[in-house]
Amino acid sequence: MPAAPRGGTRARPGRIRRIWSFWPQYLAIAPFFVIFGVFMLGPVLFSLYLAFHRWDGLGDIQYVGLQQFRFLVKDPTFWLSLKNTLIIWVLSTVPMLLLALVLAAMLNAALRLSSFYRLAYFVPNVTSLVAISIFFFAVFSQFGLVNAVMHGLHLPLIGWLSNTWAIKIVIALLMSWQWTGYNAIIYLAGLQAIPTDLYEAAKIDGAGPIQIFWRITIPLLRPVILFTVVISTVTGMQSFTEPQILFGSNASINPNSGGPGQAGLTMILYFYHQAFDVHDYGYGAAIAWSAFLVILVFAVINWRIVARHED
Amino acid sequence: MEISRRRMLQVGMLGMAGATTGALTACGSSSTTSSSTKSESLSLWYWGGGLSDKVVEAAITQFPNAKLKTQKIDGDFRQKLVTTIAAGKFVPDITGIKGEDIASILPNANKFVDLNTLGADKLASQYLPWKWKQGSTSDGKLIGFPIDIGPTGMFYRKDMFAKAGLPTEPAEVGALVATWDGYFEVGAKIQKAYPKSFLINNIGSIFQMIVGQGTKRFIDESNHFIGDQDHIRTAWDTAVKAMTLGVDAKINDESWKQAIGNGTLATEIGAAWHALDLSDAAPDTAGKWRVAANPGGPANIGGSFLAIPKASTDPKTAFQILTWILDPQNQAKGFTDAALFPSSPATYKMPALTSGDAFFGGQVTIDVFSPQAEKIPIAYEAPADAAVSAPYFSALSGLETSAKNADAAWADAVSQAKQIAQRQGVS
Numbered sequence: 001m002p003a004a005p006r007g008g009t010r011a012r013p014g015r016i017r018r019i020w021s022f023w024p025q026y027l028a029i030a031p032f033f034v035i036f037g038v039f040m041l042g043p044v045l046f047s048l049y050l051a052f053h054r055w056d057g058l059g060d061i062q063y064v065g066l067q068q069f070r071f072l073v074k075d076p077t078f079w080l081s082l083k084n085t086l087i088i089w090v091l092s093t094v095p096m097l098l099l100a101l102v103l104a105a106m107l108n109a110a111l112r113l114s115s116f117y118r119l120a121y122f123v124p125n126v127t128s129l130v131a132i133s134i135f136f137f138a139v140f141s142q143f144g145l146v147n148a149v150m151h152g153l154h155l156p157l158i159g160w161l162s163n164t165w166a167i168k169i170v171i172a173l174l175m176s177w178q179w180t181g182y183n184a185i186i187y188l189a190g191l192q193a194i195p196t197d198l199y200e201a202a203k204i205d206g207a208g209p210i211q212i213f214w215r216i217t218i219p220l221l222r223p224v225i226l227f228t229v230v231i232s233t234v235t236g237m238q239s240f241t242e243p244q245i246l247f248g249s250n251a252s253i254n255p256n257s258g259g260p261g262q263a264g265l266t267m268i269l270y271f272y273h274q275a276f277d278v279h280d281y282g283y284g285a286a287i288a289w290s291a292f293l294v295i296l297v298f299a300v301i302n303w304r305i306v307a308r309h310e311d
Numbered sequence: 312m313e314i315s316r317r318r319m320l321q322v323g324m325l326g327m328a329g330a331t332t333g334a335l336t337a338c339g340s341s342s343t344t345s346s347s348t349k350s351e352s353l354s355l356w357y358w359g360g361g362l363s364d365k366v367v368e369a370a371i372t373q374f375p376n377a378k379l380k381t382q383k384i385d386g387d388f389r390q391k392l393v394t395t396i397a398a399g400k401f402v403p404d405i406t407g408i409k410g411e412d413i414a415s416i417l418p419n420a421n422k423f424v425d426l427n428t429l430g431a432d433k434l435a436s437q438y439l440p441w442k443w444k445q446g447s448t449s450d451g452k453l454i455g456f457p458i459d460i461g462p463t464g465m466f467y468r469k470d471m472f473a474k475a476g477l478p479t480e481p482a483e484v485g486a487l488v489a490t491w492d493g494y495f496e497v498g499a500k501i502q503k504a505y506p507k508s509f510l511i512n513n514i515g516s517i518f519q520m521i522v523g524q525g526t527k528r529f530i531d532e533s534n535h536f537i538g539d540q541d542h543i544r545t546a547w548d549t550a551v552k553a554m555t556l557g558v559d560a561k562i563n564d565e566s567w568k569q570a571i572g573n574g575t576l577a578t579e580i581g582a583a584w585h586a587l588d589l590s591d592a593a594p595d596t597a598g599k600w601r602v603a604a605n606p607g608g609p610a611n612i613g614g615s616f617l618a619i620p621k622a623s624t625d626p627k628t629a630f631q632i633l634t635w636i637l638d639p640q641n642q643a644k645g646f647t648d649a650a651l652f653p654s655s656p657a658t659y660k661m662p663a664l665t666s667g668d669a670f671f672g673g674q675v676t677i678d679v680f681s682p683q684a685e686k687i688p689i690a691y692e693a694p695a696d697a698a699v700s701a702p703y704f705s706a707l708s709g710l711e712t713s714a715k716n717a718d719a720a721w722a723d724a725v726s727q728a729k730q731i732a733q734r735q736g737v738s
Contacts, residue, residue, distance in 0.1 A: 054736070056415070056418070056419070056694075057390075057393045057394070057397065058393050058396060058397055058416070058419040058422060059418060059419050068734075071730065071733070071734050074730065075727075075730060076723070076727065077702075077705075077727060137564075137565065141564065141565065141566040141569070142562065142564075142566040142569070142570070143566060143569040143570075143573070144566075159561075159712070161564050161566070162561065162562075162563060162564070162711070162712050163712060164712060164713060246564075247564060254515070254700070254701050254704040254705065257701060257704070257705050259563070259564070259708075260561075260563045260564075260708045260709065260711060260712040261705075261708060261709035261712045261713055262705050262709065263712070276387060276390055277697075277698075278697070278698040278701070278731070278735075279415055279698070280698065280734060280735065283734055
């Protein structure tokens with residue numbers, strides 16, 4: 001019995017000394033972990049704790065067990081927000097990734113001004129989302145540019161920011177506009193990594209451009225497509241700023257409720273509304289964690305679908 | 312390579328030294344705030360337009376010993392205040408509280424100084440009783456000292472009324488729209504003269520106004536949900552009626568700003584401070600607007616408070632500054648500078664308020680608002696009131712955009728409001 005601890009104590013100083021000898025390296029990576037721990041991990045764990053409590057942000061925190069989740073299951077607004085999120089996500093991600101692929105192929109072929117185009121397509125991604133949303137609002141509002149053009153063409157006017165479907169289309173358009181360039185740049189990097197001799201060999205064997213695209217480009221690009229699909233799932237299902245700015249409304253009554261008929265209420269916006277407008281932090285945390293689970297499920301499904309083709 | 316590694320070590324050491332000194336200073340400052348009783352300076356938090364900037368500046372020179380530091384907080388004011396109070400550091404000595412937030416802050420009255428203990432009760436008679444009650448807890452502690460109030464009126468386009476063959480003078484118009492039905496008839500006449508115009512921007516604003524005109528809201532004083540009762544149903548039915556009559560523009564977003572400017576909207580109902588929104592949104596329509604008494608009687612929308620958090624180092628001086636900023640004289644300045652409608656009736660007779668407003672063609676708007684201000688009904692507003700009312704507003708805006716049945720929408724709104732009430736601990 002006494003032998004074991006003695007063995008342990010003999011081994012430990014050596015290990016500690018070895019770890020200590022790397023202290024400059026540990027110190028160098030420490031800032032990330034300290035900041036991550038304080039500003040990311042801490043709040044994440046606290047939100048998990050809050051999901052089982054009731055709290056108004058100032059008073060006492062009260063343990064309520066699974067009650068918040070029981071409310072959530074019976075809350076039609078949560079299910080509506082889930083439905084909205086999925087519709088907006090499909091409306092934005094599918095056309096966005098297809099368009100990004102086409103753009104990347106074009107960028108890859110561009111001979112002149114190629115860095116200008118690359119920059120131009122990436123600019124939307126680094127533009128302030130709030131500024132974009134305000135711009136989209138001006139374009140799509142009842143008396144905005146789009147309706148002015150439609151009026152000029154004698155087409156029926158559409159309440160872009162009041163019709164249940166139009167609202168979703170506008171949000172999806174905004175998200176596509178912002179992320180298409182980003183995805184195109186990622187695809188472009190993937191395209192440039194494909195060895196040219198493969199294309200040359202295919203050409204010699206008599207393959208046309210369409211055949212080359214489907215038989216060589218797409219299969220070799222699969223890991224990159226997988227990456228963009230998963231990233232688009234994670235970001236697209238967390239849409240928040242777009243509907244928040246478009247339908248924030250400066251009214252003190254019922255803010256951040258997702259616009260007319262709550263058609264633009266996404267899961268994350270609903271979480272924000274519950275926590276920061278209604279001051280129900282426990283319920284907000286429960287929504288946030290449910291959103292996390294939903295996103296996890298969809299990310300895994302997408303990953304399985306895209307990855308399966310690999311065999 | 313050798314040099315770069317040494318350099319890196321030096322930087323690392325510097326970084327560590329920095330972290331240590333940072334920690335030491337943090338310790339130092341925390342110990343001084345907790346032990347010392349002498350305060351170096353007092354701080355005041357408010358939002359842009361929440362107080363008159365001129366009065367705030369004057370307060371700094373008026374109380375030189377307090378070394379008052381003022382800070383305008385942008386964004387979600389309640390959120391920032393609550394987070395700071397919960398953290399317990401850098402808490403302001405005096406802070407604004409918005410009208411829509413006061414009810415949900417009152418349950419945490421223990422985080423604030425009861426202003427009655429500092430002598431606020433002696434000043435109570437100078438301020439409107441219903442407003443005073445709004446800032447007090449049910450057991451009589453005064454948490455929020457009245458800044459301004461939001462008595463409501465009906466803003467209307469005089470030129471459009473004239474063309475529609477309607478009376479144009481505020482007194483006559485006020486009599487015409489005394490009831491909601493009278494108001495809706497005005498809408499029909501406007502639409503005969505202006506087929507593309509509407510009476511009101513959305514029906515949520517009618518619902519909000521009618522609820523504000525009553526003495527009961529969504530939760531009663533014994534913490535029961537009453538949002539399914541007649542007083543709410545009547546407000547709902549009246550709002551829906553405006554839509555079925557076709558006088559509702561169904562505008563639920565910022566495009567009402569354009570609608571105000573281009574004559575799509577002939578009237579607006581809102582608080583006195585809404586006049587500033589109108590003149591900001593449509594400066595070109597200056598002189599065409601007038602304001603008359605509101606359909607259905609007086610109501611209040613918004614209006615803020617000043618409070619002193621418990622963490623304040625010198626509540627007595629803070630209270631002196633607070634009451635100076637909000638005394639009847641300075642409330643008159645608040646009205647001129649920031650359109651803050653005074654909560655002290657004595658101010659209503661001061662020249663700053665009795666002069667005409669150019670945006671309203673020289674009309675003395677106080678003549679419309681001040682009789683309303685003193686007759687505003689006292690209704691109990693529960694901490695969860697705003698949260699519980701949300702489904703009604705969502706349902707009304709939903710009705711405006713889809714062909715849903717109004718009774719089905721009512722049933723959905725009530726069942727959702729009940730669930731929110733349950734979540735918020737209302738029985």
